[in-house]
Amino acid sequence: MGTQWIRGEVRAEVLVGLRPQRANVTIRDLVTQAFAEWHIDVYRYALSMGLGTATAQEITQESFLRLYVALDKGESIENQKAWLFRVAHNLALNLRAKENRFGPWTPDLEERYVDRCANPEQALLDREKLRHLQRAVEGLSEQQRECLHLRAAGFRYREIAEIIGIKTSTVSEFLKRAIERLRKARHE
Amino acid sequence: MNRYKISHPDAECLLQYADGELPSRQAVHVRAHLEACWRCRAELEDVQETITEYVRYEQTVFDSPPDPPVPWNGFGTRLERLIAERQNRWSHRGIALVKAILPNRRILATALAVTIVVFFAFVELRHPPAVNAAELLKRASEQEVKAVHHPRLRIKTKQHTFVRTGIVAANRSPEAEAERQLGSLFVEASYSWDNPLSATSFAAWRDGLRDWHDEVVLQGTGDASIYQIRSSTRSSTLEEATLNLRARDLVVESGTFRFRSREWVEMTALADEPEQAAAPRPATALTRAPDRQPLLQPSRATEELRVIAALHSADADLGDQIELNRDDAGKLIVTATAVAPERRAALQSSLSSLPGISLRFRDPKIDLSRPNEPQDIEGRSSTVETTDGLQLKLQLTLGGAVGLARFTDRVLEASEAAMVQVHDLRKLAKRFSPDVELHFDRNNRTVLERLRHDHAQALATKTADLRDLLLPVLLSLGAADSEAVEQPPTPPSWQDATEILFAAAQRLDQNLTRLFAGAGGDRPAEVATQAERALKQLNVTVGWYEHRY
Numbered sequence: 001m002g003t004q005w006i007r008g009e010v011r012a013e014v015l016v017g018l019r020p021q022r023a024n025v026t027i028r029d030l031v032t033q034a035f036a037e038w039h040i041d042v043y044r045y046a047l048s049m050g051l052g053t054a055t056a057q058e059i060t061q062e063s064f065l066r067l068y069v070a071l072d073k074g075e076s077i078e079n080q081k082a083w084l085f086r087v088a089h090n091l092a093l094n095l096r097a098k099e100n101r102f103g104p105w106t107p108d109l110e111e112r113y114v115d116r117c118a119n120p121e122q123a124l125l126d127r128e129k130l131r132h133l134q135r136a137v138e139g140l141s142e143q144q145r146e147c148l149h150l151r152a153a154g155f156r157y158r159e160i161a162e163i164i165g166i167k168t169s170t171v172s173e174f175l176k177r178a179i180e181r182l183r184k185a186r187h188e
Numbered sequence: 189m190n191r192y193k194i195s196h197p198d199a200e201c202l203l204q205y206a207d208g209e210l211p212s213r214q215a216v217h218v219r220a221h222l223e224a225c226w227r228c229r230a231e232l233e234d235v236q237e238t239i240t241e242y243v244r245y246e247q248t249v250f251d252s253p254p255d256p257p258v259p260w261n262g263f264g265t266r267l268e269r270l271i272a273e274r275q276n277r278w279s280h281r282g283i284a285l286v287k288a289i290l291p292n293r294r295i296l297a298t299a300l301a302v303t304i305v306v307f308f309a310f311v312e313l314r315h316p317p318a319v320n321a322a323e324l325l326k327r328a329s330e331q332e333v334k335a336v337h338h339p340r341l342r343i344k345t346k347q348h349t350f351v352r353t354g355i356v357a358a359n360r361s362p363e364a365e366a367e368r369q370l371g372s373l374f375v376e377a378s379y380s381w382d383n384p385l386s387a388t389s390f391a392a393w394r395d396g397l398r399d400w401h402d403e404v405v406l407q408g409t410g411d412a413s414i415y416q417i418r419s420s421t422r423s424s425t426l427e428e429a430t431l432n433l434r435a436r437d438l439v440v441e442s443g444t445f446r447f448r449s450r451e452w453v454e455m456t457a458l459a460d461e462p463e464q465a466a467a468p469r470p471a472t473a474l475t476r477a478p479d480r481q482p483l484l485q486p487s488r489a490t491e492e493l494r495v496i497a498a499l500h501s502a503d504a505d506l507g508d509q510i511e512l513n514r515d516d517a518g519k520l521i522v523t524a525t526a527v528a529p530e531r532r533a534a535l536q537s538s539l540s541s542l543p544g545i546s547l548r549f550r551d552p553k554i555d556l557s558r559p560n561e562p563q564d565i566e567g568r569s570s571t572v573e574t575t576d577g578l579q580l581k582l583q584l585t586l587g588g589a590v591g592l593a594r595f596t597d598r599v600l601e602a603s604e605a606a607m608v609q610v611h612d613l614r615k616l617a618k619r620f621s622p623d624v625e626l627h628f629d630r631n632n633r634t635v636l637e638r639l640r641h642d643h644a645q646a647l648a649t650k651t652a653d654l655r656d657l658l659l660p661v662l663l664s665l666g667a668a669d670s671e672a673v674e675q676p677p678t679p680p681s682w683q684d685a686t687e688i689l690f691a692a693a694q695r696l697d698q699n700l701t702r703l704f705a706g707a708g709g710d711r712p713a714e715v716a717t718q719a720e721r722a723l724k725q726l727n728v729t730v731g732w733y734e735h736r737y
Contacts, residue, residue: 028267028271031267032264032267035263035267039260039263040253043253043256044250044253047250047253047254048250053253053254053255053256053257054256054257056256057256057257057258057260061262061263061266064263064267065266065267065270066396068267068270068271069270069274069398070395072274075322087395087396090378090392090396091378091396094375094378129241130245130248132677133241133242133245134245134249135676135677136677137242137245138691139676139679139687139688139691141687148242149246151207152242152243152246156209157204157207157209165388165392167333172200172203172204172209173200175203175207176199176200176203179199179203179235179238179239179242180199182238182241182242183234183235183238184679184680185677186237186238186241188677
């Protein structure tokens with residue numbers, strides 16, 4: 001149901017009686033709430049696609065603005081989170097195509113986040129393990145990495161397929177291959 | 189019933205089970221099997237542990253992502269601005285006016301509903317059901333999802349007419365150049381250049397617009413009728429796009445695209461020729477991992493290997509202008525596109541010793557009446573105005589804009605030559621997967637190995653050229669001499685190793701683009717350091733690959 005949202009600032013009082021619980025929700029509230037809930041997830045996703053912080057932030061904000069426009073136009077969006085990720089995905093691809101760069105993870109991320117363990121020996125081990133895994137992850141294809149990231153973010157195969165624009169069976173295939181590769185790497 | 193007897197679920201099935209993605213009936217079977225089978229249970233646990241480890245890795249890297257440059261609360265302001273912009277539009281004023289006139293909104297709603305019902309009843313009586321663009325696109329996209337299809341396209345622009353077959357890589361013909369330019373127009377407008385003549389791509393572009401206007405027209409009658417969807421906008425460099433869909437099955441037949449730059453493009457899907465069934469994807473899709481390819485039968489694989497080796501000896505590797513496909517009867521067909529007449533004889537004689545191969549030549553029509561203007565390097569002024577720190581520094585190092593342009597051309601040429609070899613290797617790896625190779629006799633293995641070696645060797649030469657050319661400049665830009673680069677972990681098959689090689693080559697390619705496309709901004713040393721590292725990594729990987737496989 002997408003028709004319950006009335007355009008812009010016009011409050012949804014028309015529907016009082018039909019859906020009293022939604023009576024006072026505007027699209028602005030809705031988008032603001034969605035932003036509060038998901039903006040870090042979308043931002044992470046953009047970062048995981050190899051974008052810098054500034055571009056990732058821009059893409060994140062733009063996605064939510066587009067959500068506003070879409071809802072304001074009366075479009076019905078069943079799964080807003082997946083919708084946002086799909087828009088972010090497309091924006092990220094376009095931006096990268098424009099800059100003609102298709103980068104994997106930002107390489108410095110690893111250095112940035114490893115040393116946060118209390119026990120130095122454990123930290124060393126962890127760091128080594130992490131590096132090993134990161135190498136394996138970097139050896140995956142970009143779409144395999146995206147599938148992994150989105151799965152880890154809690155999306156179902158069907159949703160992932162919708163976000164990246166591939167078939168559900170392909171998502172399953174990508175995930176299988178990715179996990180197989182990571183498994184092999186673990187046992188090396 | 190002995191539950192163990194049910195066959196062991198494969199890796200994909202296990203993962204789907206772990207992810208709760210199996211249909212419930214199948215899941216019940218798998219669960220029953222797992223209860224009985226230690227081996228599969230151990231497998232599943234291993235999968236789970238791998239997932240756990242990956243999640244931990246993600247948490248470490250992404251749980252507290254680096255802060256963006258600007259605080260997030262700026263979003264609120266942007267949203268308010270957007271809302272204000274949209275509220276100023278006449279449609280909102282119209283609603284406000286009606287609201288002012290009709291204080292009781294419940295009556296307004298009822299009146300509106302009645303009007304709409306009456307209107308549609310009227311329309312229904314007089315015309316076939318009206319369809320809106322969004323609905324039509326959605327239905328057509330669903331059709332496309334069922335049958336992924338990249339037809340050959342006839343593309344007509346102001347200056348060129350050509351057939352897009354998907355062969356672009358490293359091709360410098362005017363046709364390829366025109367196609368590249370066209371591609372950048374589409375990309376700039378956020379319109380998929382991968383598969384432009386599709387409802388999915390059209391819908392994706394339309395969904396991304398801030399403002400648009402749709403028109404849907406049903407033309408013709410019966411089986412021949414066509415839906416024409418036209419969307420126009422002011423918020424994209426692609427100002428108007430039109431798709432023509434067959435009404436009976438919603439397949440896109442043709443389309444036109446009008447850009448702000450006054451460029452217009454007409455595309456028509458061409459009927460598939462049998463040998464097109466396995467046509468390669470366009471070059472723009474090279475970065476994507478291709479879908480799983482069906483396994484080659486051993487006899488077929490041998491046959492194909494022979495043809496590829498013969499072509500290689502004639503210096504005609506697959507991909508550039510040469511395609512290898514089968515017709516419906518399984519006969520091998522080599523299609524050579526835009527091959528110069530003097531090279532045709534060499535191709536023919538290289539294949540003459542192989543029976544049952546048909547060689548076809550194809551010449552796409554190219555309108556050469558307005559050739560592309562040659563790039564006039566000498567004519568560029570010696571100091572091109574740039575505020576980009578990296579570009580300035582490059583100009584200083586290389587003797588002005590002319591020096592930089594020359595240098596850029598040489599580097600990109602060398603990198604392109606290396607990429608061609610990597611792509612060739614990758615094509616071999618994809619076609620002759622480990623499973624296929626398993627069925628090869630010794631003779632075939634030797635042929636394949638020789639092919640691989642030739643490409644790897646050529647690649648080693650090209651990457652060394654690239655290093656000699658690039659390294660001094662990178663160091664003078666202030667690249668930190670990075671620590672020794674490690675060899676990648678050794679995967680079991682050369683096919684997997686080829687993917688690692690490909691990734692390294694891609695990374696360098698991407699770094700070079702950053703270096704020369706002016707995206708380096710004010711951190712020249714950092715960009716140079718990264719490029720230096722990627723260069724070193726590729727050289728090490730190439731050496732490792734050559735030595736190991």
